[in-house]
Amino acid sequence: QVRLVESGGGLVQAGGSLRLSCAASGTIVSIDNMGWYRQAPGKQRELVATLASGASTNYADSVKGRFSISRDNSKRTVYLQMNSLKPEDTAVYYCNTITRLYNWGQGTQVTVSS
Numbered sequence: 001q002v003r004l005v006e007s008g009g010g011l012v013q014a015g016g017s018l019r020l021s022c023a024a025s026g027t028i029v030s031i032d033n034m035g036w037y038r039q040a041p042g043k044q045r046e047l048v049a050t051l052a053s054g055a056s057t058n059y060a061d062s063v064k065g066r067f068s069i070s071r072d073n074s075k076r077t078v079y080l081q082m083n084s085l086k087p088e089d090t091a092v093y094y095c096n097t098i099t100r101l102y103n104w105g106q107g108t109q110v111t112v113s114s
Helices: none
Strands: 002-007 010-013 018-026 034-039 046-051 057-059 067-072 077-082 091-097 108-113
Touching: 002 091, 018 034, 018 108, 034 067, 034 077, 046 067, 046 077, 057 067, 077 091
Parallel strands: 010 108
Antiparallel strands: 002 018, 018 077, 034 046, 034 091, 046 057, 067 077, 091 108
């Protein structure tokens, strides 16, 4: 069974930065094809960044140019660097495969104040 643990969230002012981490443990072949998702209150969970096995990345238009996804295979950890944060980035952030293969972790809360 795979366990995903997200961390690094917090309260930050608009324009600030945060770096989120997602540590994967358990019976895992790899952390290829991973994504970061977020869910704001009253909204559906949305995919904001993906990192494919070939290292290609893709971002939602709302975060393009501000967020960057990366991974460290040796640590089985996926990162999300978030810069120039906006109040509309406020949400609980989760990681999972692009196909949502694993059970969801508890997420990490990101709150951006204006």
